[in-house]
Amino acid sequence: MFDFLKKVRFRLSPRRKQVFTWLSIGESQYPLLVVDNFYNNPDWVAKLAHGQAFKNPHGKHINGMASVAGNKKSINRFIFKHFAKQFGVQRFRDLVGDSGYHKFYRSIPSGADLPIRREDPHSDGVFFIAGVLYLTPDEFCKGGTGFYRYRATGAEEKPPSPAWFNQHRVPDSVIKALGNYRPYRAYHESGYKSYDEFIQCIPFKTNGNRYHLSSSNEHWELRQLVPMKYNRLILYPAFTIHKAIYEEADFDGPPENRRLTENFFFKYPKSR
Ligand SMILES: [Fe+2]
Numbered sequence: 001m002f003d004f005l006k007k008v009r010f011r012l013s014p015r016r017k018q019v020f021t022w023l024s025i026g027e028s029q030y031p032l033l034v035v036d037n038f039y040n041n042p043d044w045v046a047k048l049a050h051g052q053a054f055k056n057p058h059g060k061h062i063n064g065m066a067s068v069a070g071n072k073k074s075i076n077r078f079i080f081k082h083f084a085k086q087f088g089v090q091r092f093r094d095l096v097g098d099s100g101y102h103k104f105y106r107s108i109p110s111g112a113d114l115p116i117r118r119e120d121p122h123s124d125g126v127f128f129i130a131g132v133l134y135l136t137p138d139e140f141c142k143g144g145t146g147f148y149r150y151r152a153t154g155a156e157e158k159p160p161s162p163a164w165f166n167q168h169r170v171p172d173s174v175i176k177a178l179g180n181y182r183p184y185r186a187y188h189e190s191g192y193k194s195y196d197e198f199i200q201c202i203p204f205k206t207n208g209n210r211y212h213l214s215s216s217n218e219h220w221e222l223r224q225l226v227p228m229k230y231n232r233l234i235l236y237p238a239f240t241i242h243k244a245i246y247e248e249a250d251f252d253g254p255p256e257n258r259r260l261t262e263n264f265f266f267k268y269p270k271s272r
Contacts, residue, residue, distance in 0.1 A: 006070045006071070007070070007071050009044045009045070009048075010039070010041075010045065010070055010071070010072075010074075010075070010102070011039070011040045011041065011074070012038060012039060012040060012074055012075065012078060013037045013038060013039065013040045014040075017037050018035050018036065018037050018038060019035070019036040020033065020034070020035055021033075021034040021035075023224065023226070025147045025156065025223065025224055025236065025237075025240050026147060026149055026156040026223045026224065026240075027149075027154075027156065028156055028157065028181055030156075030157070030181060030236065030237050030240055031083070031086060031236075031237075032147075032224070032226070032234065032235070032236045033082060033083050033234065033235040033236075034226060034232060034233070034234050035082075035232065035233040035234075035235070036229065036231065036232050037231055038133060038231055038232065038233040039133075039231055042135060042230065042231040045102075045135060046135040046137075046256075046260060048068060049066065049068070049102075049104040049135060049260060049262070050106075050256055050260070052066035052067075052068060052104065053066060054066045054104075054106050056108065062107075062244075063105040063106060063107055063108060063259075064105070064106045064107075064108055065103065065104065065105050065106075066103075066104050066106070067101045067102060067103045067104070068102045068104070069100055069102075070100070070102050071099075071100070072097070072098065072099050072100070072101075072102065073099065075264070076095060076097050076099060076266075077092060079095070079097075079129065079131065079235060079264065079266070080092045080095045082235075083129065083235045084129055084266065086177065087128070087174060087177045087178065088171065088173035088174035088175070088176055088177030088178070089173075089174065089269055090171070090173055094171070094269035094270075095129075095266055095269065096266060096267045096269065097264060097265060097266040097267070098264070098265065102262055103262065103263050103264075104135075104260060104261065104262050104263075105259075105260070105261050105263055106255065106258050106259065106261075107246070107251045107258045107259035107260075109251070109252045109258075110248035110249045110252055111252070120243065121146075121148040121150075121213065121220050121241045121242065121243045122158075122241065122243060123157060123158035123159070123238065123239045123240065123241055123242075124239070124265065125238075126160050126164065126267070126268070127239075127265045127266065127267060128174075128237070128238055128239075128266050128267055128268040128269075129235065129236075129237060129238055129264075129265075130236055130237075130238040130263070130265055130266075131233055131234065131235045131236075131263065131265075132145055132234050132261050132262075132263055132264075133231070133232070133233040133234075133261060133262040133263075133264070134228045134229060134230060134231070134232050134260070134261055135230065135231070135260040135261065135262060136228060136230060136251075136259055136260050137230055137256070137257065138229065138230045140251070140253065140257040140258075141227070141228040141229055141230065142228065142246055142247070142250040142251075143214060143225075143227075143228055143244070143247070143250065143259075144226045144227040144228040144229075144245050145225070145226050145228075145234060145243075145244060145245060146213070146214075146222050146224065146225045146226075146242060146243055146244075146245040147222075147223050147224040147225075147226075147236070147240055147241065147242045148213075148220045148221065148222055148223060148241045148242065148243065149220070149221045149223050149241070150219065150220060150241065151218070151220065151221055152219070155241065156223065156240060156241055157181075157237070157239045157240045157241060158239055158241060159178070159239035160239070165268075168268060169270045170268045170269065170270065170271070171269055171270070171271045174268065213243065213245075214245050214246060214247055225245060228246075228259070235264075238265065238266075244259070244261075
């Protein structure tokens with residue numbers, strides 16, 4: 001397809017049609033932005049996605065993944081303007097995402113033979129900002145995205161270490177913006193000798209025990225659930241502990257009725 005045509009069809013709804021809801025995550029009150037009516041033509045986007053060959057990445061992801069080349073400048077600009085700025089990102093060019101590819105994830109039916117069937121509450125590693133756009137038709141929407149707190153330590157996030165920030169030359173404006181948030185305050189006040197020691201008290205994927213959660217359990221408390229809704233984008237700091245919330249059997253219907261999301265990831269900016 002001609003690139004310009006794709007650009008038109010990936011166009012965002014006009015701002016007056018988009019509905020913004022600001023929420024905050026857990027005790028730390030991390031900002032979480034929900035934008036309804038995000039795409040101007042979500043039906044076209046969903047159809048394009050379903051037309052791709054979904055693969056199970058590395059054979060170890062719970063969802064199938066497909067990507068489509070396309071210009072994402074207007075999306076990235078939107079995320080810069082409405083979300084990244086408050087995390088100290090000062091210039092649009094400092095926000096680095098996947099500018100050339102739209103990445104889609106689709107759930108796999110519960111009967112499928114997969115090496116991994118579950119997802120733990122997790123942070124997105126060294127990513128900075130994450131976004132999930134839901135493309136499941138409203139009548140099949142179930143669950144959404146959940147944000148968790150680890151009961152034993154109260155941890156709601158797992159950010160990279162201050163040493164990592166140094167190494168990657170993350171600008172002062174970003175560090176300053178993040179400094180208002182709890183992990184850094186908690187670390188400085190915790191008495192732990194090193195950040196690594198502090199952060200390692202949060203168990204992830206311990207002994208291969210995976211928590212297939214759609215609510216809370218004895219280890220994890222579900223603090224916030226953003227319900228799935230067609231053409232809804234949610235934006236959150238990638239270091240918060242979260243997971244996709246759904247039951248395996250919720251999406252056993254035909255591919256068009258399954259959990260389909262477009263996912264966005266941005267890296268921490270680097271000082272120039
Ligand atoms: Fe994630």
